[in-house]
Amino acid sequence: MTALDTAFAATGLVAVVGGVLAVTTRHVVHAALWLVVALLGVAGSLLVLGAELVALVLVLVYVGAVVVLVLFALMLTRAPIGPDLEHRAGPWRTAGSAALGAAVAVLLGSVLLPLSGSAVERAGVTSTQVAGQIFGTWVWPFELLSLLLLVALVAALAVSRIPREAAP
Amino acid sequence: MSLLEVAVRSASVLAAFLVLPLLVGQTEHKVMAHMQGRLGPMYAGGFHGWAQLVADGVKFVQKEDITPRAADRWVFRLAPAVALIPYLVALATIPLHPGVAAIDVPGSLVLALAATSVGALGTLMAGWASANKYALLGGLRAAAQLVSYELPIVLAAASIALAGGSLSVATLTDRWSPWWMVWQLPGAIVFIVAACAELQRPPFDMPVADAELVMGAWTEYTGLRFAFFLLAEYAGIVVMSLLVAVLWLGGWHGPFEDTLGWLWTLLKGFAVAVVIIWVRVAWPRLREDQLQRLAWVWLVPLALGQLLLTGAGVVMGW
Numbered sequence: 001m002t003a004l005d006t007a008f009a010a011t012g013l014v015a016v017v018g019g020v021l022a023v024t025t026r027h028v029v030h031a032a033l034w035l036v037v038a039l040l041g042v043a044g045s046l047l048v049l050g051a052e053l054v055a056l057v058l059v060l061v062y063v064g065a066v067v068v069l070v071l072f073a074l075m076l077t078r079a080p081i082g083p084d085l086e087h088r089a090g091p092w093r094t095a096g097s098a099a100l101g102a103a104v105a106v107l108l109g110s111v112l113l114p115l116s117g118s119a120v121e122r123a124g125v126t127s128t129q130v131a132g133q134i135f136g137t138w139v140w141p142f143e144l145l146s147l148l149l150l151v152a153l154v155a156a157l158a159v160s161r162i163p164r165e166a167a168p
Numbered sequence: 169m170s171l172l173e174v175a176v177r178s179a180s181v182l183a184a185f186l187v188l189p190l191l192v193g194q195t196e197h198k199v200m201a202h203m204q205g206r207l208g209p210m211y212a213g214g215f216h217g218w219a220q221l222v223a224d225g226v227k228f229v230q231k232e233d234i235t236p237r238a239a240d241r242w243v244f245r246l247a248p249a250v251a252l253i254p255y256l257v258a259l260a261t262i263p264l265h266p267g268v269a270a271i272d273v274p275g276s277l278v279l280a281l282a283a284t285s286v287g288a289l290g291t292l293m294a295g296w297a298s299a300n301k302y303a304l305l306g307g308l309r310a311a312a313q314l315v316s317y318e319l320p321i322v323l324a325a326a327s328i329a330l331a332g333g334s335l336s337v338a339t340l341t342d343r344w345s346p347w348w349m350v351w352q353l354p355g356a357i358v359f360i361v362a363a364c365a366e367l368q369r370p371p372f373d374m375p376v377a378d379a380e381l382v383m384g385a386w387t388e389y390t391g392l393r394f395a396f397f398l399l400a401e402y403a404g405i406v407v408m409s410l411l412v413a414v415l416w417l418g419g420w421h422g423p424f425e426d427t428l429g430w431l432w433t434l435l436k437g438f439a440v441a442v443v444i445i446w447v448r449v450a451w452p453r454l455r456e457d458q459l460q461r462l463a464w465v466w467l468v469p470l471a472l473g474q475l476l477l478t479g480a481g482v483v484m485g486w
Contacts, residue, residue, distance in 0.1 A: 029296055033243065036289065053335070056278040064285025065318055071292045072311035081240045081299050127275060127335050 004120040008048045015041025026083035032070045036063055050122040053130050177270045181260045188259075189402035190221045192409075195438075196445045197221075203449045224395075231391035236299060239388065243297035248389070248396035251290025255403040258283040262410045263338040265420055265430040276337045277329055280411060281322060284366065287400060288314045291368070291375065294397070295385035306384025309456065310368060310375035316463035317365040317372075323471035324359040327478045328352060328415045337411075341419040348416065351481060355474040356416040358467050363408035364444060365459070367401055371451035372459060409440035 018038030022031045039062050046055035089097075134142050194209075197220060201208025213219025235244055261276040261283075263269035273279060288310070295307015331352060332340035349356075365372035376384035383389075386397050413419055413436035420429025454462065 027240075029240075029243070033293065052273065052275045053278065056275050056282045059282040060278060060285055060322070064282060064288065065315060068285075068288060068292065068311055068314050068318075071289075071296070072308065072315065075292075075296060075304060075308045075311065081238065081297070 002119055004048060004122060008045060008120045011041050011044030011048055013041075014038075015045060017041075026085070026088075027081075028084055029071070029074055032067055032074060035070075036067050039063055039067070048120065048122070050124040051130075053125070053127045177260075181256065181270045185256050185259055185403060188406045189399055192405050192438075192441050192445075193221050193398075193402050194218065195442065196448075199442060199445050200449050203446070228392055228395035233391045233393065234388075236388050238299035240297040240299070243293050244388075245393070247290045247294035247297060248393040248400070249290075250293060251287055251400040252396045252403070254283040254287035255400055255407055258287075258407045259403065259410075261337060262407070262414060263341060263419065264433050266342070266425075267338075268430065269338055272338055273336070275335045277325060277335050277340065277415075280337065280407070281325060284404070284407065285314075285318060287404070288366070290397075290400065291385045294389065295375075298385070298388040300388050302381045302383075303385050303387045306375045306377075306381045306387070309381075310385060312456070313365055313368065313372065313375060313459060316460055317362045317467075320358050320362040320463065320467040320471045321366060323468070323475055324355040324362070325411075325415070327355045327471070327474045330475065330478045330482055333482070337414055341414045341421075344415075344418040344421060346418070346421075348418070351477065352416055352474070354470050355478075356412065358471045358474065359416070360408075360412060360440070360443070362463075362467055363404075363412075364447060365463070367404040367408065369401070369405070369444060370448040371454050373453055374456055374459065377453060405441055405444055406437070409444065410437040412440045413437035 015038050018034050018036075018041050022034035022038055025031050025034060039058060043055040043058045046052075046058065198208045198216070209217030209220035211217055212223045235241055257271075258280045260270035261273075261280045263272070269276070271279070291310045291314075292307050295303045295305075295310060298304070328340060328348075329335055331348060332343040334340050334343070368375050375381075376386065381387070386394060389397060410433070413433055417436045417440070419433045419436065422428065422432035425432065
């Protein structure tokens with residue numbers, strides 16, 4: 001095993017453990033914090049693979065903005081300290097989701113594993129290449145996505161501004 | 169890069185991280201005092217109270233470390249570290265002198281911004297885990313503020329990256345010309361204002377508003393953990409000031425820049441830090457709605473306009 005293999009395995013492990021704990025923990029806010037760990041693990045894996053810009057933007061956008069927003073929303077609701085037992089899923093739902101998750105993992109693994117080489121290779125993607133791809137080759141999908149997000153944003157604003165019937 | 173070099177780089181960043189915030193803190197004590205017609209600390213250490221913050225540090229170490237019984241133990245104890253360590257990473261990305269930076273990677277500007285945005289999580293963790301109403305309200309205000317002010321910071325930094333055609337802080341400083349101080353001025357103003365808000369410094373200190381919320385998210389903290397939050401705030405001032413210095417004020421560019429470059433960077437950063445202190449003394453605290461208004465009605469459009477101007481400038485080849 002090369003050093004890159006070890007580093008990739010370590011960051012991947014962090015991501016998987018963080019993800020599993022984010023799903024299984026009984027504390028709502030802990031779930032958001034484990035999500036941070038999982039995202040940092042994914043960012044680390046991307047760094048090992050040489051996609052520096054993507055990794056950093058992942059941290060900047062997801063940890064810096066999305067998780068902050070999630071925590072903000074959780075603080076506005078009742079997010080008690082200690083385990084939240086009211087919203088416990090029953091054993092059937094737990095077993096069903098576990099089976100579904102395992103099935104997806106096996107499916108993805110069986111598709112992706114034959115494609116992988118023997119050792120982790122560093123791609124060394126420069127920011128210029130990423131920019132060229134996004135704003136050259138893929139510029140229309142990219143702009144369409146931006147437009148979609150904008151429409152969603154405006155629609156959310158419009159929905160929240162619909163005058164309600166006077167409350168009794 | 170050999171192991172020795174890594175050790176030397178890490179040790180020098182750690183030394184800067186422990187010294188520069190104290191220097192800014194002491195300057196704040198003295199500058200604020202003189203602006204208010206006081207003397208500030210005068211006794212500790214003898215000469216004009218230079219050792220006041222060292223004495224404060226010793227005091228913090230001696231205090232009892234209390235975790236409230238109702239608090240979420242692990243999150244509560246981890247929060248100061250989450251607030252502090254990202255600023256150490258961010259400080260490491262800043263170049264002092266041509267070719268002298270602890271971490272010199274192609275995307276160091278994004279790395280610095282990403283690190284500072286992670287640091288903000290510490291305040292939120294502290295606010296929620298303290299099991300205290302004041303702390304929760306402080307955390308809530310901090311979250312609302314951080315979400316709004318992250319955008320202008322990134323947009324202003326993006327404008328500089330566009331002007332210099334790079335994401336590396338060192339390259340950007342290398343390509344800096346005095347002309348940037350004119351046509352990037354709106355971006356610089358947006359960045360400094362948003363940085364003050366990101367650091368929750370007065371006049372943007374609603375999250376810690378001491379008259380309403382005791383000490384906001386930090387209410388339940390004592391001893392060293394509380395000191396870590398303070399250190400994170402001052403380390404944040406150092407990081408943001410140095411970023412303004414290297415990106416907008418040209419860093420090491422100045423007379424004798426081959427030998428004195430590092431001094432120019434530090435002096436420019438120090439000047440920006442004094443401005444941030446000055447702002448604290450000069451303005452009263454904003455209200456929550458005023459703060460959101462400032463971010464969305466003024467800073468974001470201004471930063472977008474700056475981005476447009478920079479884009480036009482780069483395309484026309486000004």
